[in-house]
Amino acid sequence: MRARDLMADFPTVTLDSSVIDAARMLADQDLPGLIVLGDDGTPFTILPGTQVLRLAVPAYCQDDPALARVVDEAHADAFLRALDGRTVREALPERPRELPVTDPDATVLELAALMARTRSPLVAVLDVQRRLIGAVTLQALLDQVLAA
Structure with missing residues (x-):
């Protein structure tokens, strides 16, 4: 099984997209994260949903979870x-x-290692011209591994 067999079309956002719109996309489509495209239209980074929360949740609640409990x-x-x-x-x-x-020929183990190393719930799959052709999600990877 290769990345090409597990990948699917995946929504993207740009660096200048609204975080609220990105959060809505995450929620509405039940996504683990988003592929962020740079100014040149190629993948710039992966934005996990947890990073959106880090921006939204006040720092004092992140630093001291007990403070989060006292907020009504x-x-x-x-x-x-x-x-x-x-x-x-x-x-x-x-x-x-x-x-x-990664490229479309990456194996399941290569995908798993990349996700683990980068702590990313998805991997962007690029063609030889470095254009985005799809993504492999953690869910798709786990479904394949657990079915074997």
Whole structure:
């Protein structure tokens, strides 16, 4: 089994896309993350859904989970509103991570190793011209591995 057999079309966003729109796409399509395209139209990074949450959840709640417990529900439900007007670029980690990309001939083990090493729930699959042709999700990979 190769990446070409597991890959599917996958939605993308750009660096200047709205984080709120990206969060809606994650939720509406039940995605583990998004492929972010750079200014040249090639994959720039993978934006896991958890990174969107890191931007939305106040730092004091991330640093001290006990503080999150004392925030009342009315205010807790509003935390995603903090994303309004912010871009995907702002949701990315300060230090760039290894870009989880591969070619269509990658094996299941190569895909699994890449996902594990990069801590990414998806891998972008590129053709020889380095254009995005699809993605392999953690779910598709696990479904294949567990079915064997």
